[in-house]
Amino acid sequence: MANYLHSLRRRRRKQLADQYAAKAPADQRVAVIGLGRFGSSLANELTQRGWDVLGIDTDDRLVQKYSDNIAHAAVADCTDPEVLRQLGVHEFTSAVVGIGTDIEASILVTSNLLEAEVPNIWAKAISRQHGQILERLGAHHVVLPEHEMGERVAHLVTGRMLDFIEFDDDFALVKTVAPGLATGVPLGRSQVRSKYGVTVVGIKRPGEDFTYATAETVVEKGDVIIVTGKTHAVEAFADLG
Secondary structure (H helix, E strand, O other): OHHHHHHHHHHHHHHHHHHHHHOOOOOOEEEEEOOOHHHHHHHHHHHHOOOEEEEEEOOHHHHHHHOOOOOEEEEOOOOOHHHHHHHOHHHOOEEEEOOOOOHHHHHHHHHHHHHOOOOEEEEEOOOHHHHHHHHHHOOOEEEOHHHHHHHHHHHHHHOOEEEEEEEOOOEEEEEEEOOHHHOOOEHHHHOHHHHHOEEEEEEEOOOOOOEEOOOOOEOOOOOEEEEEEEHHHHHHHHOOO
């Protein structure tokens, strides 16, 4: 179970890196402030994707540990706005505040980045209250990785889902074994969308790769499918068995 949770955390950090990369400006420089587990993994992932990463932490041991993996690393206290200026962070188009338990430092660094007019600021929060403060400050993106991972695992533990990702506006993407009611007939005739409010967008047969699902696709027993829709709808559909 520990290995599984670790794998889910890695995938969540990869998803966050995908989000940053999807919003990548022409200038692909990013400052990652805080090189704990979250910040260091994110910095490594972004580096592998070709971003020019500046990693910053007050702990010289962490900076030394990750200095070989990312382009630039510095020991610095970014709660001081002058330090940010000296490091040139004000010239970056993106910055990530990955500071964990030190909420005061997280807020100060985020505030400094906003004052420096960094146009794309991501900030990690360790609680909803912390996240609300960061949002009120003006952080452009706030993530709660531990909370989101907890919700995700809860869905996997309590249902038949193989994977679960929830987006804004109560919309989710679910990977599950196809319920019997969706098998044996083309999806266009199964009335899955009209009856259950979900859309099957992908299908994987044992030993094969995922492919896009169409109205003519016939789902077979044992197939794994990707389903989208309102969270309550995909949950109910996955539980049909």
